[in-house]
Amino acid sequence: MSASPRKPSRARAAVAPASASSAPVAAPDAADVEALKTSILNHLKFTQARDEGTATKRDWWICTSLAVRDRLLERMIRTQGVHNDGNVRRMYYLSLEYLMGRLLQNNLYAAGIYGATQVALRDLGLDPDKVLDEEHDMGLGNGGLGRLAACFLDSLATLDLPAIGYGIHYEFGLFRQEFVNGHQVEHPDNWMVRGAPWEIERPEYTEAVQLYGHVESRFDNLGRPHQRWVNTRTVLGVPHDIPIAGYGTGTVNFLRLWASRASHDFDLAAFNKGGYVEAVRDKAIGETVSKVLYPNDKTEDGKELRLVQQYFFVACSLRDIIRRYRKANTGWDNFSAKVAIQLNDTHPAIAILELMRILLDDEGLTFDQAWAIVARTFAYTNHTLLPEALERWSVPLLRKVVPRHLQIVFDINQRHMEQVEARWPGDVQKKQVCSIIEEGNVQSVRMAHLSVVASHSVNGVAALHTELLKKTLFPEFDVLFPGRFNNKTNGITPRRWLRACNPRLSALIDGKIGPGWTRNLDELRGLEKWADDAQFQADFMAAKRANKVELAAVIRRLCDVEVSPDALFDVQVKRLHEYKRQHLNLLHVLALYRRLIQNPNLQVAPRVFIFGAKAAPGYDLAKSIIKAANSMAKFINADERIQGKLKLVFLPNYGVSLAERIIPAADISEQISTAGKEASGTGNMKLALNGAVTIGTLDGANVEIAEEVGDDNIFIFGLTVDEVNALHSRGYKPWDYYHRQEELRAVIDWIGSGYFTPEDPHCLGGLRYSLLDGGDPFLVLADFESYSAAHARVDAAYRDPKRWARMAIMNTARVGKFSSDRTIADYNRDIWKLTPAPVA
Secondary structure (H helix, E strand, C coil), X not given: CCCCCCCCCCCCCCCCCCCHHHCCCCCCCHHHHHHHHHHHHHHHHHCCCCCCCCCCHHHHHHHHHHHHHHHHHHHHHHHHHHHHHCCCCEEEEEXXXXXXXXXXXXXHHHHCCHHHHHHHHHHCCCCHHHHHCCCCCECCCCCHHXXXXXXXXXXXXXXXXXXXXXXXXXXXXXCEEEEECCEEEEECCCCCCCCCCCXXXXXXXXXXXXXXXXXXXXXXXXXXXEEEEECCEEEEXXXXXXXXXXXXXXXXXXXXXXXXEEXXXXXXXXXXXXXXXXXXXXXXXXXXXXXXXXXXXXXXXXHHHHHHHHHHHHHHHHXXXXXXXXXXXXXCCCHHHHEEEEEECCCCCHHHHHHHHHHHHHCCCCHHHHHHHHHHHEEEECCCCCHHHCCEEEHHHHHHHCHHHHHHHHHHHHHHHHHHHHHCCCCHHHHHHHCCEECCCCCEEEHHHHHHHHCCEEEECCHHHHHHHHHHHCHHHHHHCCCCEEECCCCECHHHHHHXXXXXXXXXXXXXXXXXXXXXXXXXXXXXXXXXXHHHHHHHHHHHHHHHHHHHHHHHHHHCCCCCCCCEEEEEECXXXXXXXXXXXXXHHHHHHHHXXXXXXXXXXXXXXXXXXCCCCCCHHHHHHHHHHHHHHHHHHHCHHHCCCEEXXXXXXXXXXXXXXXXXXXXXXXXXXXXXXXXXXXHHHHHHHCCCEEEECCCCCHHHHHHHHCHHHCEECCCCHHHHHHHHHHCCCHHHHHHHCHHHHHHHHHHHCCCCCCCCCCCCHHHHHHHCCCCCCCCHHHHXXXXXXXXXXXXXXXXXXXXXHHHHHHHHHCCHHHEHHHHHHHHHHHHHCCCCCCCC
């Protein structure tokens, strides 16, 4: 068959992949190239029902993806065969979100056919970059929690560890973000509309989940009472599998995602009577469960849907885990020896109650027998120090949705309170603090408390975070359960976050130390010897500048703003939240702008401040910060008085693919959360790995990054955790800072004055209020002066090209610790204790 270049044109997606032409590619085997061409063309004909003359770019992307998937599935079948034949111990990772991004490019690297596919596509008359560009980010996650889960799946497979991820097959992702008059507007993220070629639907493993109803006590023929959950409604969970390929290994694990379906799709009787809407009512209700990631929980209906989502996915997953266990095992004595379950935060914590229910009600075990199995099976990862972010479910809502589970959690708490009484006799205050049930006007169940009580391991995700868990969030539990708390500092996969997203820098590194760093990131230490080498500095910064040129084109396309690649690219990209302090960054931007318009000849390094973030739909103040940034940008970017020395852009619809363009181009990494509030962060690791220098507080993993890269290669500012606590103890008064610092006072008043929003002069008043009368809960004003001084040090360093190049190189060279391979190896050594199962 001959290829035809005639394909319908389509506008390029907003974010193209990094140029494949700059990727390090070994000469591919000719047989591999021909086999891939045959596979692609066969899928074009037999799957897409197209010929080369009528195929669209979407068709070529799907066919290429399916050709790669064919090869991965062959390895996945072998992998599962090895695991099943060996009756291996598996780890099951339960996470409500997985921020996977695009998969084709990473799977090409993992399958070892990146170069062969490039050649095959060119032989077919196609541009490989445009084929990659057809893929849409998978709408399965939101922020760092979901991206961490995706990195972990990559590392589990790369390390040959038997593992399966479980989650929800969301029809719509969080939302697609657009800015209208500077305001965030949310649109549905229909991520599957262009196809989902990586999935395999498994209807034969459909699970039925009970909801609602009530509990009855019934007696058996020996006079023993048993609890029966009756009059329930049923929702079906249909699994969809996505292969997860390890890099440089034969292992392919998989991610299983549950899509909800009604148990009865269609009421023919209602239809025949003219009730056309009623005829499909059950179908619509059933599919709602997996419809949207994180429904707005400001309403009671939203809260109920979130709880239903969480129970639905863990109930399906546990049934699937038990089914797999019973294929090679009988009884329950061996269950915790073959099954390890990791809870990624508290979203899946109701799995604890569901496994208890199965063991008690379905299997007839005693409470003590069931609890012993549960306590040996579950481990819990905590991801937040913010008390308000620790999940709680009201007792009335639990009684409505999962009434049997409410009974079980009260039984667990009763036994837990007996432990607390034994440890602190007569101490009512200790019981109140430790109780899983929180008293109040409405009782609620503290899911983090349940997770700590029921798990054999509880880990934080950075050294500082773990210490604060033990000292401030769960000090009584650390005493009650000595040795249960441990640290597992987060990590990122270097396959996506350097090898794939930054091919220029990857090629440069390969040329110096070889490609082994892709599986052993500590090998990057070998770059230190070239940190002062003039030629290597020039090559390193040339790769950075080329990435900045590409990002400048993205900024022009998305924001209609021209920026210079020779300016310092100052980047803050992360979920929008007050504790992450995007508004501190904006105050400093406004201070710089004010200095420049008052002194246009001020000697500063030109700066481009780049933001990317989504605000939760119900988070009004976060959305106000977005409006402030866009309104300020409109003025700053058009002001000729400052001679292009300052630009501000807020890139819309931030996600994995956009991150893959921003991170390789960043010069400065803004990691400026209030000390003691960020659990870890992983964006800080990605940016440092790609040669961005951090400006940050001693918070989360910033502390460990500073330890690794050295004080000369990072800009630390602000209050420490101890200083934050001391300030709160004395009584923090933001008005004191406002009155004491003229520049700070001026920029806060400027924001609140309506100057930047003449069409709605009061729309940013809430932001000013939060910083002053609202108490400034995250100490923006307290850290402003130190932050501004740190940026002055950044400016001086950037204007010394040799010093800056050395700092950038040392950041890349010294962050090998932050590979997710190391993180997963630590989890496995201390918690899961899986035996690697290599696959030929």
